[in-house]
Amino acid sequence: MDSARRNFLKIAGLAAAGLTLKPAGNALGMGVIVPEPEGAAGFDNALSAKRWAMVVDTRKFTAQARKAAVAACNKAHNVPDIKNSKHAIKWLWEANFKNAFPEMAGPHVPPQVEREPMLVLCNHCDSPPCVRVCPTKATFKRADGIVVMDFHRCIGCRYCMAACPYGSRSFNYVDPRQHLGQTNVDFPTRTKGVVEKCNFCAERLARGQKPACVEACRNNELIFGDLADPNSSVNQALRQNFTLVRKPELGTQPQVYYII
Amino acid sequence: MLEKALQGSKIYWAWVAALLGLIGIGFFTYLYQYSQGLGVTGLSRDVSWGFYIAQLTYLVGVAASGVMLVLPYYLHDHKTFGKLTILGEFMAVSAVLMCMMFVLVDLGQPKRMLNVILFPTPNSILFWDMFVLSGYLGLNIVIGWMVLHSENKRGELPKWVKILIYISIPWAISIHTVTAFLYSGLPGRHLWLTAILAPRFLASAFAAGPAILLLIMFVMRKAANFHVPDKAVNTLSIIITYAMILNVFFLLLEMFTAFYSNIPGHIHAFEYMFVGSHGKWAMVPWMWASVLLGVFSLVLLIVPKWRKNPKTLVAALITLVASTWIEKGMALVVVGFIPNPLDQYTEYAPTLPELVISAGVYAVGLLVLTLLFKIALGVRAEAANA
Numbered sequence: 001m002d003s004a005r006r007n008f009l010k011i012a013g014l015a016a017a018g019l020t021l022k023p024a025g026n027a028l029g030m031g032v033i034v035p036e037p038e039g040a041a042g043f044d045n046a047l048s049a050k051r052w053a054m055v056v057d058t059r060k061f062t063a064q065a066r067k068a069a070v071a072a073c074n075k076a077h078n079v080p081d082i083k084n085s086k087h088a089i090k091w092l093w094e095a096n097f098k099n100a101f102p103e104m105a106g107p108h109v110p111p112q113v114e115r116e117p118m119l120v121l122c123n124h125c126d127s128p129p130c131v132r133v134c135p136t137k138a139t140f141k142r143a144d145g146i147v148v149m150d151f152h153r154c155i156g157c158r159y160c161m162a163a164c165p166y167g168s169r170s171f172n173y174v175d176p177r178q179h180l181g182q183t184n185v186d187f188p189t190r191t192k193g194v195v196e197k198c199n200f201c202a203e204r205l206a207r208g209q210k211p212a213c214v215e216a217c218r219n220n221e222l223i224f225g226d227l228a229d230p231n232s233s234v235n236q237a238l239r240q241n242f243t244l245v246r247k248p249e250l251g252t253q254p255q256v257y258y259i260i
Numbered sequence: 261m262l263e264k265a266l267q268g269s270k271i272y273w274a275w276v277a278a279l280l281g282l283i284g285i286g287f288f289t290y291l292y293q294y295s296q297g298l299g300v301t302g303l304s305r306d307v308s309w310g311f312y313i314a315q316l317t318y319l320v321g322v323a324a325s326g327v328m329l330v331l332p333y334y335l336h337d338h339k340t341f342g343k344l345t346i347l348g349e350f351m352a353v354s355a356v357l358m359c360m361m362f363v364l365v366d367l368g369q370p371k372r373m374l375n376v377i378l379f380p381t382p383n384s385i386l387f388w389d390m391f392v393l394s395g396y397l398g399l400n401i402v403i404g405w406m407v408l409h410s411e412n413k414r415g416e417l418p419k420w421v422k423i424l425i426y427i428s429i430p431w432a433i434s435i436h437t438v439t440a441f442l443y444s445g446l447p448g449r450h451l452w453l454t455a456i457l458a459p460r461f462l463a464s465a466f467a468a469g470p471a472i473l474l475l476i477m478f479v480m481r482k483a484a485n486f487h488v489p490d491k492a493v494n495t496l497s498i499i500i501t502y503a504m505i506l507n508v509f510f511l512l513l514e515m516f517t518a519f520y521s522n523i524p525g526h527i528h529a530f531e532y533m534f535v536g537s538h539g540k541w542a543m544v545p546w547m548w549a550s551v552l553l554g555v556f557s558l559v560l561l562i563v564p565k566w567r568k569n570p571k572t573l574v575a576a577l578i579t580l581v582a583s584t585w586i587e588k589g590m591a592l593v594v595v596g597f598i599p600n601p602l603d604q605y606t607e608y609a610p611t612l613p614e615l616v617i618s619a620g621v622y623a624v625g626l627l628v629l630t631l632l633f634k635i636a637l638g639v640r641a642e643a644a645n646a
Contacts, residue, residue, distance in 0.1 A: 156368015165448025
C-alpha cells in the first residue's frame with residue numbers, strides 16, 4: 001500500500017475516532033490501528049493470503065525452466081545485470097546443492113542432486129533476522145508473511161546482509177540504472193546505496209498475478225500459495241512430499257520449501 | 261580554556277596543518293565515494309562490511325578503555341592516576357567521534373542517516389549502539405571539560421560531575437558490550453556467534469586502549485614535558501598485561517570449542533584465517549603476524565624487568581597495538597563473512613580510496629585529540645606556574 005493511501009487512512013481513522021468520541025487515548029492516536037487489508041490490496045482482484053509460502057520442486061526443474069524463472073524475475077524487478085560478481089544483484093538465482101544446503105553436502109549425495117543446480121531466493125522467514133536487525137524498519141514482515149524492503153527508507157548500513165544466513169540480500173554498490181537493459185515501468189528501479197532482495201512479487205500479487213518466477217515455470221516446478229489454507233497447492237505439495245528448508249537449525253523458520 | 265589550543269610551537273602548528281591536509285584529502289576522496297557509491301571500496305555482496313566497520317569496532321574499544329584510568333582513581337582512590345584521567349576521557353571523546361564517522365562513511369545513503377532517529381527501532385542493536393555511543397560521547401565531553409574547568413579554577417569537582425563519572429564507568433563497559441552484540445547475535449555467522457565476544461572485545465580493548473594512551477603519554481613527555489609518574493606507568497602496564505593475557509586466553513577458548521567440537525561452521529573461519537582455505541589465504545600472513553607480535557609483546561610485558569624498562573615497554577606496547585589491531589581491526593569483522601552463507605569463499609581487501617578515507621577519519625580523531633590534550637596541558641602549565 002502506498003504511503004499516501006496509508007496516511008489518508010490514518011487521518012480518516014483519527015477523524016472517525018474523534019467524531020465518535022472514543023476514549024481519549026484513541027483520540028490522541030495512541031491506540032489507533034488502521035487495519036491493513038490482507039495482502040497488498042489496492043485492486044479488487046488482488047491475491048491475498050494469511051501466509052504466503054513457496055515450494056521448489058527440484059525434481060521437475062530443467063535448466064531451461066530455471067533460466068526462464070530467473071529471467072522473468074530479473075525483468076519484472078529491474079534487476080541489473082552487473083558483470084562484477086562482487087557487486088552483483090541477485091533476487092532469484094541458481095545454486096548447487098552443496099551451496100544451498102552446505103550442512104547436508106557430502107560424498108554420498110546422489111549425482112543428480114549434486115549436479116543439477118536449484119533456485120534459491122529470500123526465504124521470507126517467519127522469524128526473519130534481517131527484520132530484527134534493521135535500524136529503520138526499512139525491511140519488515142507484512143501480515144501475510146512477505147518480508148519486504150522500503151527502498152526509500154533504507155540507509156544502506158547493510159546490517160541485514162550480515163544477519164541474513166542465506167545470502168539473499170544484495171547491496172547496490174554501483175548505480176544499478178547503468179546496468180539495466182529495458183526498464184519495466186511497473187516496478188521501481190533502485191538507486192545506489194540501498195539493499196534489495198526478492199519480495200515474493202508483492203506488487204504482482206496486488207494486481208492479481210502470481211509471482212513472475214512461478215508464472216514462468218510451466219510445469220509446476222514452483223508452487224506458490226497460502227499455508228493457512230489446507231487445500232492450497234503448497235499445502236498439498238507439503239503433505240505429499242518430504243521437504244527441506246535451508247538451515248532450519250537457526251530458527252529463522254524459512255517459508256521456501258524444497259522437494260529434493 | 262579553549263584559547264590554549266591556539267598557542268603553540270611551530271611543531272605544534274605543523275602537526276595541526278598536516279592533520280588538516282590529511283582531513284582534506286580524506287574529505288575529497290569521500291566525495292568521490294559519495295558520487296560513485298560504495299563500489300569504490302573492496303566491499304562486496306559476500307563481504308559487506310570491511311575496513312570501516314572494523315575500525316569502528318576497534319575504536320569503540322579504545323573509547324571504552326578510558327575507564328581503566330577512571331575506575332582505579334575514582335573507585336579505588338589510586339592517586340597516581342589523578343592527573344591522567346582527563347586524558348582517558350578526552351581520548352574517549354576522540355575515539356567515539358571517529359566511531360561515528362566510520363559508521364557514516366560506511367552508509368550507502370548517508371543523507372538518510374537520521375532515519376535511525378526518525379524511526380527508532382529498539383529491536384535493532386544498531387539503534388542501541390547509536391544510543392550508548394552518543395551517550396558516552398556526551399558524558400566524556402562534560403566530564404572532561406568539568407574536570408579541567410575545576411582544575412583551572414583550582415576548585416573542587418562539583419558533586420553532579422562525580423555522579424556522572426560513576427555513571428560513565430558501567431557506560432564504558434556497555435559501549436563495547438553493545439558493539440559486540442552487533443555481531444554475536446546473528447545466526448549463521450559462526451565466527452561471531454559466541455557468548456564470549458563481548459568479554460573478548462573488552463579484554464582486547466583494555467589491553468590496546470591503555471597501550472595507545474601510554475604511548476601518547478610518552479610522546480607528550482618528550483614533546484611537551486608532560487609529567488607521567490612512574491607509578492602510574494607501572495600500574496597501567498600491569499593492567500595492560502593482564503588484559504592482554506585474558507585476550508589471548510579468550511581467543512584460545514574459541515579455538516578449543518571450534519576444533520574440539522569439530523563442527524565445520526565453527527572451524528571454517530579459523531581455518532581460513534590461519535592456514536587458508538579453498539586456495540584463498542589473504543588473511544594468513546596477517547594472522548601469523550598478529551600471533552607473533554602478540555606473543556612478543558606478552559613476553560616483554562610479563563617479565564617484570566622488561567615491563568619496567570621504558571624502552572622494552574614501548575616495544576611491547578607498539579607490538580601489542582599492532583597485534584590487536586590486526587586481529588580486531590582487520591580480521592574479526594571481515595572473516596565473519598568468510599565463507600559466505602552459501603559456503604563460498606570471497607576475499608576482501610580495502611582499496612586505496614577506502615584507506616585514504618579511513619586515514620582522513622583518523623586524522624579528524626587525532627586533531628580533536630591534539631586540541632583537547634593541548635588545552636589540558638595548557639591548563640596544567642598555568643596551574644603549575646600559579
